[in-house]
Amino acid sequence: MSALRRDAGIALAIARKDALSELRGRHATVSTLFFAAVVLLLFGFALGPDAERLADAAPGLLWLAVMFAGILAVNRLHLLETDDDALEQLALYPVSRRAIYAGKALGGLAVMLVLGIVVLGAVGILFAVDVAGAVVPLLVTIVLGAIGIAAVGTFYAGVTVRLRAREVMLPLLMLPVLAPLLLAAVKATAAAFAGDPFGELGAWLQLLVAFDVVMVVAGAATYGFLLEDG
Amino acid sequence: MMTRVLGAVALVAVVAATFVALRVVPPDVNQGEAQRIMYPHVASAWLAYLSFGVTALAGIGWLWKRDLRFDAVALAGAEIGVIFTAFAIWGGMMWGQPVWGVMWQWEDPRLTTTALLLALYVGYLLLRRLTDEPERRATRAAIVGIVAAVDIPIVHFSVEWWRGLHQTATIGSPDRILNPAAPMAFVGTLLGMLGAFTLAWLYLMIRRYQLARAEAAREEAARRGHLLRARIIELTE
Amino acid sequence: MTDVGFVIAAYGVILGGLGLYTLSLWRRLRAARDRDDEAR
Numbered sequence: 292m293s294a295l296r297r298d299a300g301i302a303l304a305i306a307r308k309d310a311l312s313e314l315r316g317r318h319a320t321v322s323t324l325f326f327a328a329v330v331l332l333l334f335g336f337a338l339g340p341d342a343e344r345l346a347d348a349a350p351g352l353l354w355l356a357v358m359f360a361g362i363l364a365v366n367r368l369h370l371l372e373t374d375d376d377a378l379e380q381l382a383l384y385p386v387s388r389r390a391i392y393a394g395k396a397l398g399g400l401a402v403m404l405v406l407g408i409v410v411l412g413a414v415g416i417l418f419a420v421d422v423a424g425a426v427v428p429l430l431v432t433i434v435l436g437a438i439g440i441a442a443v444g445t446f447y448a449g450v451t452v453r454l455r456a457r458e459v460m461l462p463l464l465m466l467p468v469l470a471p472l473l474l475a476a477v478k479a480t481a482a483a484f485a486g487d488p489f490g491e492l493g494a495w496l497q498l499l500v501a502f503d504v505v506m507v508v509a510g511a512a513t514y515g516f517l518l519e520d521g
Numbered sequence: 522m523m524t525r526v527l528g529a530v531a532l533v534a535v536v537a538a539t540f541v542a543l544r545v546v547p548p549d550v551n552q553g554e555a556q557r558i559m560y561p562h563v564a565s566a567w568l569a570y571l572s573f574g575v576t577a578l579a580g581i582g583w584l585w586k587r588d589l590r591f592d593a594v595a596l597a598g599a600e601i602g603v604i605f606t607a608f609a610i611w612g613g614m615m616w617g618q619p620v621w622g623v624m625w626q627w628e629d630p631r632l633t634t635t636a637l638l639l640a641l642y643v644g645y646l647l648l649r650r651l652t653d654e655p656e657r658r659a660t661r662a663a664i665v666g667i668v669a670a671v672d673i674p675i676v677h678f679s680v681e682w683w684r685g686l687h688q689t690a691t692i693g694s695p696d697r698i699l700n701p702a703a704p705m706a707f708v709g710t711l712l713g714m715l716g717a718f719t720l721a722w723l724y725l726m727i728r729r730y731q732l733a734r735a736e737a738a739r740e741e742a743a744r745r746g747h748l749l750r751a752r753i754i755e756l757t758e
Numbered sequence: 759m760t761d762v763g764f765v766i767a768a769y770g771v772i773l774g775g776l777g778l779y780t781l782s783l784w785r786r787l788r789a790a791r792d793r794d795d796e797a798r
Contacts, residue, residue: 446668450661455651464648464665467640468672471679478683498679509671513664516584528780539773543765554761558768565772604779608772615768619761721776728783735790 298390305394306401309368320364320402327360327410331417342419349418350480354473357403357410358440362462364402365444368395369452388515396445396510403437403444420484428483428492435499436476439506443468446510449517468506475499528724534717538710546710550700555619559699560711562612564718565605566635570673571722572602573642577670580663592659593733595666597726599645605722606639630680637676641669655740 334352339345345352411433415422422429447465451457479495482488542560549556576598582591613632614624626632645665652658701707759767 447665450648450665454648454661460644460648460651463640464644467637467644468668470637471672471675474679474683494682498675498682502675502679505671505675506668509668513667516660516664519660535773535776539769543769554765557765561769561772604775608775611771612768615764618759619764725776725780725783728780728787732783732787732790735787739790 294387298387298393301387301390302393302397305391306397309395309398320405323360323364323367323402324406324409326363327356327406328413330356330359331410331413335417345418346420349414349420350477350484352418353410353414353480354436354476356414357407357436358466358469358473360406360410361403361440361444362465364406365399365441365448365465366458366461368399368402368445369448388518389511391518392445392449392511392514395449396441396507399441399445399448400437403441404434407433407437425483425486428487428496429480431496432476432479432483432499435496435503436472438503439472439476439499440469442503442506442510443472446506446514449514472499472502475502524724524727527720527727531717531720531724534713534720538714538717542710542714546706547703549707552620552699555616556699556701558612558616560714561718562609562616563711564715565608565612566631567715568718568722569602569605569609569635569638571719572598572605572726573638573666573670573673574598575726576602576642576645576666580666583659583663587656589655589659589737590734592655592662593730593737594726595659595662596649596733597729599642599649599662599666601722601725601729603639603642603646606635606642609635610639628684630677630684633680634673634677638673641672645669655737 331352334348334356335345338348338352408430411422411429414420443465447461447468450464451461454460475495475498479492479499482492482495538560542557546557548554576595579591579595579598582588583595610632613629613635617624617626617632645662648665649658649662652661
């Protein structure tokens with residue numbers, strides 16, 4: 292029991308350290324948000340100007356923008372470590388590997404949540420979909436999606452931390468794994484926008500939860516090996 | 522020597538199974554000749570999944586025992602798995618065009634899952650190629666392989682749900698639904714092709730494993746050579 | 759393309775691919791083993 296509490300404390304400390312670094316270098320977070328906005332704009336140009344088509348596509352565009360920007364965000368969270376071999380230093384401490392993973396993932400989660408909410412708002416404006424009418428299910432979807440992306444992203448960012456060609460390897464490794472999350476999140480979002488006419492929202496959210504659980508467990512279980520000789 | 526025998530047997534089996542699939546078994550009542558593609562397509566898909574299962578298990582073996590031979594098995598599984606995955610997708614497309622009228626169907630969970638499988642394991646192979654130190658490479662590969670394997674059932678399940686909740690027409694037209702003229706012959710041929718391909722798979726796995734071990738030995742020798750040379754330079758300076 | 763064409767395309771690529779991969783494995787194995795002999 293106390294080991295768990297100690298681990299949680301360590302995780303939070305790491306998350307806070309990352310969050311503080313992020314906030315101090317605030318422009319990095321803001322650039323990621325702007326990247327997402329630009330992506331949405333380009334989607335508008337690519338698929339528009341028919342408002343109905345854009346409204347139909349909105350759930351997909353939302354999650355694509357979140358995922359692409361998420362890759363940048365997750366990438367950066369681990370860059371903070373490579374600069375002075377901080378990750379290796381961290382590995383030397385007698386700290387539970389799971390705690391380190393949880394800490395980094397929590398940092399990633401915070402960024403992903405901000406990203407998700409901002410993109411949700413932008414999509415509501417740009418593609419004329421009713422966000423306010425379904426705000427609770429939408430937020431739940433955002434949270435679940437953010438958890439999954441943070442879990443998977445943190446894991447693969449750790450894998451590629453000192454890898455050659457990591458700018459392309461990180462998305463190349465991450466994105467296929469995220470396919471079910473993308474699918475479920477888009478479906479859930481679309482159902483939420485439409486008022487859940489077929490009652491499928493619950494099923495998709497369950498799938499998201501299952502994905503999140505599996506990925507968090509897998510990530511936490513294997514992250515330790517990375518720190519040892521990854 | 523035994524491997525060579527296995528290879529010969531596999532070759533004969535594949536040729537025989539192909540002959541049966543193309544000339545002996547009657548065409549499907551609805552799908553016609555195109556249905557014959559199912560035999561190597563299904564066999565390839567089965568072996569792709571088997572290969573990646575081997576890769577994941579071998580990865581666990583490495584993490585547990587730290588024996589690089591496990592890593593060699595993992596590499597063999599991944600490379601051969603990618604090849605059979607490519608075959609499965611190709612077969613699926615060649616079958617899809619005459620039967621569905623299109624080479625690709627988003628609603629088919631097997632096709633989309635297999636495409637994702639390809640992406641996952643090409644990524645795996647690239648990751649390996651970009652890492653030079655053997656132990657680090659083995660560890661990175663192992664955990665990526667495990668996560669990829671864990672992802673596959675989720676992918677399959679979610680695509681099936683995706684298809685199920687889609688309220689439009691079923692895949693293709695009903696009159697193209699599989700209807701073997703001789704069901705027993707169909708099953709028999711499928712199993713025969715599967716068996717033949719599995720023998721070929723086993724042969725290829727063994728050879729690829731041997732290749733991996735040979736290359737690992739060379740890598741190790743080169744590394745020791747460098748160390749030795751560096752040492753000599755140190756001592757003579 | 760007739761249905762038979764697709765069948766040929768399917769079998770051709772799959773069986774041909776198996777053959778080519780087998781040949782490439784043989785070649786790579788021979789190269790690796792020759793280099794091993796050289797090193798000794």
